[in-house]
Amino acid sequence: MQAVKKHALSPGALRLILAATLPLALIALFEVLKSNQSLMGRWVFGVLAPVEQLFGRLWSWAPFSAAEVLTALFLTGCVLWLILSGVLLCKNRAPAPFLRRLAALAAVWLWLWAGLCWLWNAAYYAPSFVQRSGLEVEPYTVEDLAQVTEEFARQAATLAGQVARDRQGHFAEDTGTCFEQGVFLYENLARRFPCLAAPSVKAKPLLCSRLQSILGFTGVYFPFTGEANVNTDAPACLIPATIAHEMSHQRMVASEAEANFVGIAACITCDNQVFQYSGYLMGLIQLCNALFSVDPDAWYDIAGRTFSPELSQDWADNNAYWAALSSPVEEAAGEAYDAFLKGNGQELGMGSYGACVDLLVNCFGAGA
Numbered sequence: 001m002q003a004v005k006k007h008a009l010s011p012g013a014l015r016l017i018l019a020a021t022l023p024l025a026l027i028a029l030f031e032v033l034k035s036n037q038s039l040m041g042r043w044v045f046g047v048l049a050p051v052e053q054l055f056g057r058l059w060s061w062a063p064f065s066a067a068e069v070l071t072a073l074f075l076t077g078c079v080l081w082l083i084l085s086g087v088l089l090c091k092n093r094a095p096a097p098f099l100r101r102l103a104a105l106a107a108v109w110l111w112l113w114a115g116l117c118w119l120w121n122a123a124y125y126a127p128s129f130v131q132r133s134g135l136e137v138e139p140y141t142v143e144d145l146a147q148v149t150e151e152f153a154r155q156a157a158t159l160a161g162q163v164a165r166d167r168q169g170h171f172a173e174d175t176g177t178c179f180e181q182g183v184f185l186y187e188n189l190a191r192r193f194p195c196l197a198a199p200s201v202k203a204k205p206l207l208c209s210r211l212q213s214i215l216g217f218t219g220v221y222f223p224f225t226g227e228a229n230v231n232t233d234a235p236a237c238l239i240p241a242t243i244a245h246e247m248s249h250q251r252m253v254a255s256e257a258e259a260n261f262v263g264i265a266a267c268i269t270c271d272n273q274v275f276q277y278s279g280y281l282m283g284l285i286q287l288c289n290a291l292f293s294v295d296p297d298a299w300y301d302i303a304g305r306t307f308s309p310e311l312s313q314d315w316a317d318n319n320a321y322w323a324a325l326s327s328p329v330e331e332a333a334g335e336a337y338d339a340f341l342k343g344n345g346q347e348l349g350m351g352s353y354g355a356c357v358d359l360l361v362n363c364f365g366a367g368a
Contacts (some may be wrong), residue, residue: 019107021115023153030117034125044126048119049198049252049324056201056250057225062103065204067222072208075273081105085246119222129262130359132195135307140361142291144299147312148361149287153306155268156284160310169313171237173274179203179230182243186251189266196262198251201226203243209233213325217240222248234319237314241267257355258287264356265363281314290357 033039041233044312059066085101088094103221130137135288190197203219206212212220212231219230220363228246231238253259260282267279292299307315 007013014251016103016107019208019321020103022109023107023110026114027110027117030114030122034122037125037127040122040125041127044123044252048122052119052223052226053199053201053250054226054229055224057199059225060201060226063204063274064224065206065222065227067220067227068206068228069202069207070225071222078105078108099164107181115224120221120254123252124156126252126254128194128196128255129179129253129258133193135363137358137362140358140365142295142298144361145287145291145357146295146366148365149284149291149299150302150306151364152280152284152287152360155309156277156280157306157308157311158251159273159280160314162306163274163277165310169310170317171235171314172238175232175236176207177272178240179205181275182240182247185247185266185275188261188269188271192269196248196251196253196266200247201250203228203230205230205232213321216286216325219246221246228249233316235318238282240272240275242278242280244275245282258359261356261359261363264360269311281311285318286357287360295347 006115008047032148081101082105084106085098107310129135140342164172164174179202186196186198186200206219206229209231210233211235212218217231218234218238219228221228228243228250230239230242232248234242241263244266245259246261248259248266251262253262262285267275268283270279288299288303291302326329
């Protein structure tokens with residue numbers, strides 16, 4: 001009788017299966033547990049926050065964004081791996097090794113997604129800043145919204161004339177100094193909201209800031225290094241507020257609506273005039289978008305009565321910058337990020353940036 005041949009898996013195949021199975025198990029475990037807010041809270045604030053803050057301090061020695069360098073190296077490595085795999089396929093005419101190389105690359109991306117789930121996405125399912133701070137968000141009227149919008153416009157107009165400007169009237173403060181001063185940004189706000197107290201790690205400028213603008217982003221938090229990264233090609237008048245926004249993510253404020261509010265609040269309550277102006281300007285943009293959608297006449301009236309020439313210049317510069325970069329690439333990147341946010345329980349997606357208006361009105365309105 002002829003013996004039946006048994007084909008055992010090679011050690012390499014076993015390693016590849018294991019390399020793909022482990023991250024899949026971690027991703028599946030995250031999907032099962034993410035609805036347990038109490039458990040996610042213990043993980044995020046008991047483990048994740050201290051670990052990422054340690055990462056941030058460890059990478060703070062580097063004057064450049066380690067996140068940017070690591071991302072560039074990773075993506076370059078992926079491209080080179082695909083090119084090499086294709087070359088070897090054409091040379092050897094052997095599809096099996098080519099498929100193994102593709103599977104290995106897929107396993108690497110699975111590990112990346114598993115890491116992102118546990119090192120950042122978990123924060124979307126932990127208790128929010130509103131829950132931790134005890135802030136109550138109450139319904140408000142259009143008149144309430146108009147009142148806060150006018151207050152922000154008046155404050156922004158006053159401060160706009162007190163920051164450095166060039167001969168043409170454009171904002172001309174040294175943004176490099178803002179990165180240095182950013183470590184003191186949360187001192188006052190953390191007294192009001194102790195849940196924001198954390199060792200401050202300086203935000204970092206992105207070398208490829210123009211690419212960020214093309215994609216429609218002003219900054220990014222990188223959980224694998226704990227770094228807050230800021231687009232410095234964007235209009236300089238809003239860079240201080242963007243620094244504050246990205247630093248809020250270092251404090252595990254995951255929701256973009258809450259991060260926008262926390263960043264604005266940190267700016268306008270700090271002792272630095274440049275940050276104060278940038279915060280009021282950022283808040284005014286948010287409030288303007290909300291008020292204009294429900295009462296455009298009220299918005300035009302407020303702008304006509306309160307805008308100074310300096311504030312109008314910065315407003316126009318910001319609008320012109322983003323209008324010039326509008327493209328299908330930006331729209332596609334925005335749609336992808338919108339899907340990412342909605343996939344992590346942020347029902348408003350990119351619209352959640354504007355939802356910070358609720359917090360602004362409740363926190364800085366007449367009855368606050």
